[in-house]
Each structure stands twice: as C-alpha cells, then as structure tokens.
Amino acid sequence: MGNIFGGDKKREITDVDRAILSLKTQRRKLDDQRKRTDTLIEREAVVARTLVAQGKRDRALLALRKKRLHGQQLEFLDKLVLNVEETDVSLEDVEQLMSDTAEAKEYETRVQSMFGESWTGVDEEAAHAELAEMEAQLLDEEVLDLPSVPQTKVADAAAVPGPPAQVEALAATPREDRPEEPLPA
Amino acid sequence: MADFPMPVFYSYPPYFTLQPVKETQRKQRESWKDLILSYCCHHRIFIVSLDAAADEFPLFENKAIQRKLSLEARSLLLEDLAASGRGRWLGPDRRRLLVLWRGVGEWADVIHAWARGNGLEDSVVSLEELLGGEDVRGSELAGMPRELLSAALRTLEERGKARVFRGDANDDTGVKFFA
Numbered sequence: 001m002g003n004i005f006g007g008d009k010k011r012e013i014t015d016v017d018r019a020i021l022s023l024k025t026q027r028r029k030l031d032d033q034r035k036r037t038d039t040l041i042e043r044e045a046v047v048a049r050t051l052v053a054q055g056k057r058d059r060a061l062l063a064l065r066k067k068r069l070h071g072q073q074l075e076f077l078d079k080l081v082l083n084v085e086e087t088d089v090s091l092e093d094v095e096q097l098m099s100d101t102a103e104a105k106e107y108e109t110r111v112q113s114m115f116g117e118s119w120t121g122v123d124e125e126a127a128h129a130e131l132a133e134m135e136a137q138l139l140d141e142e143v144l145d146l147p148s149v150p151q152t153k154v155a156d157a158a159a160v161p162g163p164p165a166q167v168e169a170l171a172a173t174p175r176e177d178r179p180e181e182p183l184p185a
Numbered sequence: 186m187a188d189f190p191m192p193v194f195y196s197y198p199p200y201f202t203l204q205p206v207k208e209t210q211r212k213q214r215e216s217w218k219d220l221i222l223s224y225c226c227h228h229r230i231f232i233v234s235l236d237a238a239a240d241e242f243p244l245f246e247n248k249a250i251q252r253k254l255s256l257e258a259r260s261l262l263l264e265d266l267a268a269s270g271r272g273r274w275l276g277p278d279r280r281r282l283l284v285l286w287r288g289v290g291e292w293a294d295v296i297h298a299w300a301r302g303n304g305l306e307d308s309v310v311s312l313e314e315l316l317g318g319e320d321v322r323g324s325e326l327a328g329m330p331r332e333l334l335s336a337a338l339r340t341l342e343e344r345g346k347a348r349v350f351r352g353d354a355n356d357d358t359g360v361k362f363f364a
Binding site: 011018 | 309310311313314345348350352353355356357359361363
C-alpha cells in the first residue's frame with residue numbers, strides 16, 4: 001500500500017507546491033471578481049440610461065460614476081490576471097510567484113478602500129461627458145420619433161457596446177486618478 | 186431522454202405503485218435501482234434529490250402512462266441505493282443522494298488517469314480547478330460534485346497516488362498527483 005512509500009521524498013508537499021497553489025487561488029479569485037465587475041458595469045449602464053430617460057440627471061451621473069469606477073477596476077484586474085498567467089512556473093520563479101501573489105492580495109485590500117472612500121478615484125469630467133452623450137443620444141431617438149423609451153428597449157440598447165468617444169474618455173483617464181499600479185514594468 | 190432505452194417495466198403502471206406482496210416489491214425495487222443507476226450514468230447525473238422538481242429529474246414520472254412514484258416510494262428507492270453501496274446520503278436529513286454509478290474507487294482511477302493524461306503527475310492542481318477548470322471541461326471529470334471529488338481524492342491518498350493539502354488560510358485546497 002501507499003504507506004510503504006511514506007518516506008519517499010518525492011511525495012512531500014514543498015514550498016513551491018504551496019506557492020503554486022497560492023497563485024492558482026489568486027488567479028481564480030481575480031477571474032471571479034472580473035466576472036462580477038463586468039456584470040456591475042452592465043447594470044450601471046442600464047440604470048444610467050433609464051434615469052436619463054426619466055430626466056433624473058443627478059442620479060444618472062451617480063450611476064455613471066459608479067460605472068467608471070468599475071471600469072477602472074476591470075482594467076486593473078485584466079492586467080493582474082495577465083500578469084499571473086504569464087508567469088512561468090519553475091523553481092527559480094518561486095520568489096516572483098510569491099511577490100505576485102502578495103500584490104494580488106494587496107489589491108483586494110485596495111479595492112475595498114476604494115469603495116469605502118468617496119468618488120475621488122473617478123474622472124468627474126468623463127462622467128459628465130458620458131451623461132451629455134447619453135442625453136444627446138436620447139434626443140436623437142426622440143427626433144427620429146421613436147416611441148417613448150420603454151424599460152426593455154433601454155436594457156437592449158445598453159447591451160450594445162458604448163460609443164467610441166466613451167472608450168477614449170476612459171483611456172484618457174489621468175494616471176493619478178487610478179489606483180497606484182504595483183505591477184512590474 | 187429519447188436516446189436512453191427505457192426498460193419494458195417503465196411502461197407498466199403497477200411499477201409506479203409500491204407492491205404489497207413482499208417478494209414482488211423486492212423485485213420491483215431491484216428493477217428501479219438498476220434503472221436509476223443506468224439512467225444517471227447515461228445522463229451523467231450525480232445527485233438525486235427528493236425535493237427536485239419533475240423537470241429536473243423526470244425519471245420518476247412517466248407522462249405517457251400518467252403515472253408517478255410517490256414520495257414514499259422515491260425515498261425507499263434512494264434508501265435502497267444507499268444500502269447497496271451505490272449511493273451516499275449528503276447530509277443527515279436524507280434528502281439528497283450522491284448516486285454512485287461508478288464506485289468511489291473507480292472514480293479515483295478515473296481522476297488519476299485524467300491527471301496522467303494531462304501531464305499533471307507531480308503537479309499541483311487546486312480543487313476548484315478540478316471542479317470546473319478548463320482542463321476538466323468535456324472530460325470524464327466534468328460535473329463531479331465536490332463531495333464525490335473529495336471522497337475519490339481520499340481514496341487516491343490512501344493508495345499513495347495523491348496528496349491533498351492546504352496552503353494559506355485563504356487559499357483553495359490543493360492536490361498533488363503522483364505516478
């Protein structure tokens with residue numbers, strides 16, 4: 001039986017094994033978080049569109065700020081996951097693995113505090129620009145004499161990727177407004 | 186369901202009512218036990234619940250002859266599976282049964298063969314990866330519930346073919362496979 005080989009050194013769990021497990025766990029958690037964040041972004045976009053259609057500007061802006069914050073989070077998560085996946089797992093890389101894992105853990109804490117604070121991490125101008133765009137879009141739809149926007153239609157419209165201007169605005173988010181990036185260059 | 190060949194008895198109404206004569210009931214329950222096992226195996230169903238809606242597990246109702254098994258009968262059939270070692274209750278309330286259309290030892294073989302086939306001997310895999318990772322998709326391991334996976338891994342450990350270990354408090358459980 002297996003116990004005969006109990007003393008076999010090869011069957012031990014090493015520090016490398018534990019480091020790999022840690023890394024795999026972090027990757028899974030980041031992936032899960034990315035999926036959740038994606039859903040949140042979609043949801044805020046739908047909410048914002050509905051509020052714009054109802055003329056509730058302030059609350060629409062709030063939803064757009066949230067959407068933007070999640071967008072920044074998503075971007076950051078993408079980088080982290082990529083980083084973790086690119087790491088070549090070998091004995092020599094263990095130290096690198098350890099530090100990557102520590103970074104990912106640190107990130108969890110940072111996201112927590114980001115949400116705890118006010119909207120300091122969000123580009124106000126970009127959020128306002130997006131609101132204006134949504135309003136303009138809504139006006140266009142009215143000019144085309146479409147029936148008044150029903151809830152379901154709004155949801156459908158939101159599923160379509162945002163206009164290019166919006167993407168540019170996101171990319172142009174000033175660096176100091178983002179969470180500090182701990183990734184190695 | 187169409188591609189699964191139903192046994193002849195499945196179209197006989199008396200089979201959906203517990204038979205009063207002891208010997209007849211014994212045969213009846215035996216037939217059902219075999220059917221549940223082959224049906225679950227065919228559809229890769231791992232858990233049968235007494236609370237499941239008919240559309241989740243349609244076997245216990247035959248709409249063609251308008252018959253279905255009572256809760257008492259269903260419960261008895263699952264108890265039979267457990268008693269014969271072909272099922273394990275999940276939880277003390279005896280509502281959900283892990284159906285072992287492969288024994289735990291066989292599952293241990295399947296997992297080890299999978300690890301070998303994927304070049305994972307002497308490698309670390311997390312339990313979460315075994316439960317739904319990319320390597321598992323479309324393999325014999327797909328859909329295995331955590332309870333079954335854990336039991337099979339314990340068997341592999343006893344055979345010296347794997348070790349289950351914990352990392353940091355927040356980490357997933359890890360498995361290291363051996364040749």
